[in-house]
Amino acid sequence: MDIATLLGLVIGMTVVVMAILVGSDLWIFLNLPGFLIVVAGTFAATLIKFPINQVFVAFKDGTKAAFINEKSDPKTLITIALDLARKARKGGLLALESVEIENDFFKKGIQMCVDGQNAAVIRKAMTSEMELTIQRHAEGSKIFRGIGDSAPAFGMIGTLVGLVQMLSSMEDPKTIGPAMAIALLTTLYGALIANLIALPIADKLESKTDTERMTRSLIIDSVVEIQAGQNPRVLAQLLQVYLPENQRHLAELEEEEAAAE
Template identity: 55%
Template sequence: MDFATLIGLILGSIVVAVAVMLGSGFAPFVNVPGFLIVIGGAFSATLIRFPLKACLRSFGTALKQAFKEEVDSPLELIELAQHLATVARKKGLIALEDEAVNNALFAKGVQLCVDGHEAELVRSILRNEIHTSIRRNEVGERVFRALGDAAPAFGMIGTLVGLVQMLITLSDPSSIGPAMAVALLTTLYGALLANLLFIPIADKLRTRAEQERANKTLIMDSVLGIQQGTNPRVLRELLETHLPLDQRDGADGADATGDAEAKAA
């Protein structure tokens, strides 16, 4: 579970709710027609911009990527790659078939090696898998960013509708104040939804896509290195170049067991 997303949504909602309660209370801020204009308009505009299947898939992707921490640890992937490289050098690639690999892409790459496919074919298959997966996340990001763009625009449209309705009853001065307040509520709804929900989730999906691309590229390099029979210790050093500098220190502190495996190979 990614608690950052959940905490951010809850904290942001609490801040707005407390500010409202300290003022006039919730009642003046409730306007169902205005809310429907913002929500309905934003979703309608997004459906026009993207295929229906892409929109529906994006919501599932958002729930999975924004609220669940499912990104594999690069250090654990490097440890696994070093272990598999050691096994392959000692017993041959066929021995990798008995090794447990939980990551789906890594397992697929290892199986391709076990099946004896050429390195170029393995690289091509893994690269296509990476591009397909990343594209799925990118579409989700674009859908939520489109919602974030449309919500404030339809908030303004709702405000204009409210102003027109207010001007119709301009002969009654006592109704101008309440009518103006109602007209401005749709702008508030659009700004809140865009800046507290849609755009942050779009940014989170982009971050997840970047993390996933980095991990999957590391996996592809691991599989190709294992297939080529690279020394496990050398392979580890090559893979650590994918890590930020602050994480390489922890990776450099490999345990004696890992070093022993590499030397034995």
């Protein structure tokens, strides 16, 4: 669970609700027709802009990126890679067949090693899968940005509809104020959907795509070097570039551990 997303949503909604409650009643900010104009209109525009299969894949990827926190950090992956390299050096690549690996991408690469694929085939297959995943995430981010663009526009459309309805029935001046308030609610709904949901999810997808590109590149380099029978100490030196400067002591510790063995 990505606590940051949940915390951001809770704080954002709490701030808006508290601001409403300080000066008025929450119920006057609820308008079902206006909400439907924004949500249905935005969804319709999204379907016009993008193929329907991409839209539903984007919703799935966006939800996963927003609420699920992947545990495959570079430090953990390097530790796994060095352990696999030591086992492969001692018992051969077939010794890796029974090793439990949680990361599916890493597991698939090691299985290709066990199956006897050469380094070029492994790198090509894994790189292609990585690029396709990144492309899918990029499309998802583009779709959520499209939602972020459309929601405020349909909020304004809803406001214009409300204003037309208000101006067409001005016999009673006392109804002008409440009618104007209702007309403006769709603008609020559009702004909230865009700036509290759609655009933040698009940014998070981009951020996690960059992280996934790095971790998968690390995994590809690890698998190829393990397939080649690389010395764990050399592998540690090759992989430490994926770590921040303040964590690169891990590689040195692994080198010492491997040397001691």
